[in-house]
Amino acid sequence: MTPADDREREHVGDDLLAAEYVLGVLPAAERQETAARIESDAAFALLVEAWEDRLSPLNAGYDEVEAPAAIKTSIDARLFGAPIQVSAARPGLLQSLTFWRGLAAAAVAAFLLVMALPIMLPPAAIEPAERLMASLASEETDVRYLVLYDAASGQVGLSHVTGEPEAAHDFELWVIEGDSAPVSLGVIPAGANVHMGTSPQQREMIASGALFAISMEPEGGSPTGQPTGPVVAAGDLRSI
């Protein structure tokens, strides 16, 4: 038996375990071990996710059942019993692209807004087409934007949710690919729903899964062509 065969056998074994975990048939102890492995083994976690995706059409078999109103009240008490602290954006973090990524991943609000998207945007905006969306947010500011990118037109649509720039400042939108320097898409016009055009180079970056971020800049935009103010919101693009 060659090492390649061994690896193949190991992979098949892991794939079966992932399948059994998702199916839900394992005894308690094995489930716990498997759940711990998902946390520590990224390759294994991907196998589990692939099975979740594969079997997810079976979710249609679950009926919707209205939960008693008291449940929501208890959840709110557990989650929001204590007031939420919101601190001001810290300057200087902009240099760290790892921070930008971390910020995007940590944006709890971003996720919630993704879920809420179909309600918040007019129906015309969700017709099936190649569209990417990002929810731009930060735990440190109240700035929230929803970004909808339409590949066909190359238009970036921005829905303003909350947060305003300081006096004599503007928000500027950036697209960042991997470790490269941020590329400006321009100053975000005022308004609840605005559109911004993109260049072919920017479209390429967006198509390859770049990150969007908003920084606060002097009125009229960054004087240097690179972000100079604090990042007030950021988020990853997802297809919808």
Place this chain on the structure above:
Amino acid sequence: MKDRAAFDLLYRRTSAKLFGVCLRVLVDRGEAEEALQEVFVKIWTKADRFAASDLSPISWLVAIARNHSIDRIRARREKTAAMDDAVEVADETPGPEAQAIAGSEREQIHACLEELEEDRASAVRGAYLNGDSYAELAERFSVPLNTMRTWLRRSLMKLKECLER
């Protein structure tokens, strides 16, 4: 707080489905209500994970509710070896509610399940929707536990092969 408003919206849009999941797996209403609370607390605290996931939002949410409910019932049932009524529901093929919902993805998985032997397809569905364990399935189908494990493992691999065709 807008975050909170978004959470309220999320709850309104998804709680009935997730409660349906908890109730189907746990059967006991009180326990399902407790589980639903824990599920939403988890969703709030684990939301950052979603950014790293390729699953659709609702699949991701149902996975959290299923896993949580199955963990709960596994802990409970292993203490009380007795089989309860919940198991009786388990071997049913999906009800009309499931059949009413169309969609090519869903049809494909059902077409693939149909390629399996009937009792095996029924075991796969029952396990997924009700969270039955290998031990419970083995008892219901009157086969040794290892036989059930082999059945299901083979069925899962066949299913995967069919879905990738």
